[in-house]
Amino acid sequence: MHNNIRKESYTDDYTDALPAESIRFFMDMQKESEGIMKQTDRKIRRSDYIQILFGTGLMALSTNLFFSPAGMVPGGFTGLAMLIQRITAYRIPGGIPLWLGNIILNVPLILFSIRIRGWHFIKRTFLAAVLFSVWLFLIPERGLFEADPFLTAVIGGCLLGAGLGLVFFGKATTGGTDTLAALIQHALPHLSAARILPVLDGLIILLSVWIYGFRISLYAVIAVVLTGRVADSLIGSFRNAYLSYIISERHQEIYTLIRQNLDRGATLLTGTGMFTGSDRPVLFCAVSRKQAVTLKELVYETDPQAFVILTDASEIRGEGFLHYASDEF
Numbered sequence: 001m002h003n004n005i006r007k008e009s010y011t012d013d014y015t016d017a018l019p020a021e022s023i024r025f026f027m028d029m030q031k032e033s034e035g036i037m038k039q040t041d042r043k044i045r046r047s048d049y050i051q052i053l054f055g056t057g058l059m060a061l062s063t064n065l066f067f068s069p070a071g072m073v074p075g076g077f078t079g080l081a082m083l084i085q086r087i088t089a090y091r092i093p094g095g096i097p098l099w100l101g102n103i104i105l106n107v108p109l110i111l112f113s114i115r116i117r118g119w120h121f122i123k124r125t126f127l128a129a130v131l132f133s134v135w136l137f138l139i140p141e142r143g144l145f146e147a148d149p150f151l152t153a154v155i156g157g158c159l160l161g162a163g164l165g166l167v168f169f170g171k172a173t174t175g176g177t178d179t180l181a182a183l184i185q186h187a188l189p190h191l192s193a194a195r196i197l198p199v200l201d202g203l204i205i206l207l208s209v210w211i212y213g214f215r216i217s218l219y220a221v222i223a224v225v226l227t228g229r230v231a232d233s234l235i236g237s238f239r240n241a242y243l244s245y246i247i248s249e250r251h252q253e254i255y256t257l258i259r260q261n262l263d264r265g266a267t268l269l270t271g272t273g274m275f276t277g278s279d280r281p282v283l284f285c286a287v288s289r290k291q292a293v294t295l296k297e298l299v300y301e302t303d304p305q306a307f308v309i310l311t312d313a314s315e316i317r318g319e320g321f322l323h324y325a326s327d328e329f
Contacts, residue, residue: 048169049170050170051166052124052167052170053131054163054166055128055169056132057131057163058163059078059163060132060163062160063078063082063098063136064136065139065141066143066156067160068098069141070143070145070146070216072212072220073205073217073220075204075205075220076178077176078176079204081096081098081101083207086212087211098141099137102132103133106176109176109180110125110126110129113125116186125175128167128170129176152219153220157222158226158227161234164227168231181197205224241287241313242291243286243311243312244285244309244310245282246308246309247280247281248303249281254299254302257298258283261294262294264286266283267285296308296310
C-alpha cells in the first residue's frame with residue numbers, strides 16, 4: 001500500500017509555478033531596482049569627490065594666502081611641512097616647497113595605512129592628500145594680511161575649517177596627523193584617536209615656537225581652535241537631525257499627522273512607567289532640524305499633555321536621510 005503512495009517533489013523553483021510573463025516582470029523590476037541603486041551610488045560618489053576637490057582647494061588657499069606667509073603653523077602635516085620649508089631654506093633657496101613636503105610626509109604614511117587597513121579604507125584619503133598637494137602647487141604663496149596676525153588667524157582658520165568640513169563630509173581626510181593618530185590608535189587600542197590627535201598637533205605647534213617665536217604661535221592656537229569650530233559647525237549643519245520620543249495615549253493620531261505633514265515613518269515602542277507600573281506607548285521618530293519645529297506643533301495641537309523628548313543625532317542613514325555608498329567603508 002505504501003508503495004502506491006505518490007511522492008511529491010519540491011525541488012522545483014517556486015517560479016516554475018508562475019506564468020512566463022510574471023517571471024519576466026519580476027526580473028525586469030529587479031534589474032530596474034539594481035540600476036536605480038547603481039545610479040544613486042554614482043551620484044553619491046560624484047558629490048563626495050566634488051566636496052573633496054573644493055575642500056582641499058579651500059585648505060590650500062588658507063595655507064598659501066594666510067598661514068605660510070605669516071609663519072603661522074596650524075598644526076598637522078601642513079604645519080610640519082612649513083617647518084621643514086623654513087629649516088631647509090638655509091641650504092636650499094626657498095626651502096622644500098609646501099606641496100612637495102606634504103607629499104614626502106604623507107606618502108609613506110598612506111602606504112603603511114594601506115598595508116594595515118587596505119586600499120579600500122584609504123583611497124579617499126589618498127585622493128584628498130594628492131589634491132591638496134596639487135592645490136598647494138597651483139596657488140601662489142602671497143600674504144594677504146601678513147601684517148595683521150589676528151586677522152590672519154581668524155580668516156585662515158575659518159577657511160581651513162570650511163575646507164576640512166567639506167573633505168570630512170566627502171568621507172575622507174587629508175592624511176597627515178589624522179591618519180597618524182588612527183595608526184597609533186591601531187597599535188595602542190587603549191588610546192582614542194580623538195585624544196592622540198591634539199597631542200600630535202600640539203607638538204608641532206610647540207616646534208613652531210622654537211622656529212617662528214612665541215607670539216605668532218599663540219595666534220596659531222587661535223587659528224587651530226577656529227578651524228575645529230568651523231569644521232564641526234559645517235558638518236553639523238549638513239548632518240544634524242533629531243530623534244524624538246513621544247509618549248501619548250493619542251499616539252495613533254500623532255503618527256497619522258507625522259506621516260501626512262512630514263512624510264516620516266515612526267516606530268511604536270512600549271514603555272513601562274515606573275511610578276504607575278502601567279505600559280505606555282512611545283513613538284520613536286527621526287526628523288530633520290527643520291521638521292523638528294513642525295513636529296512639536298503637531299504633537300501639541302493633538303495632545304497638549306504629551307511628553308516629548310528631542311535629542312540630537314549627528315548622523316542618520318537610511319530612507320529620507322543620508323545614503324550609503326558602496327565604496328564608503
